[in-house]
Amino acid sequence: MDHFTFEDMKKIKRDNLGDMVPLELFRTIRLIGLYQALPSNGKGTTLTIGRRIGEELGVNSVEELFELFENMKIGIPKIVKEDEKGMTVAVYDCFCEGLPVMEGKMVCDLEGAIMEGALTKLRGKRVSVREVKCNVHGDEYCEYEVRY
């Protein structure tokens, strides 16, 4: 064995601490680690990481992808608009909810890139996902524009 799969991530055997980590750890890795430590807020790197994760999830439908987002407590995605060219996806209860508002900043690019990777694999051709709203930006929820 020389590389991990998403299935491997589910093999957890921790007697005392179990299978959960606190949200502040996830946020710390995401925002202080990736977002603030990498050049240009980690733009390119975050995209690469997210796409790869999305491809690895092994989901077979949009419903399955959204269910996984909710089960992994990333957020609760809901399609607000959909046509043949794409869809608008709102994400409620996003991991960023409750953080201080920072003018002009949107921080949930990794989550969008995960969607992008999963949807691209699902549809067999390039799908692009752009973050258009974010709690940190002062919006009421996070939102993505998905283009097929």
Ligand SMILES: [Zn+2]
């Ligand atoms: Zn957000």
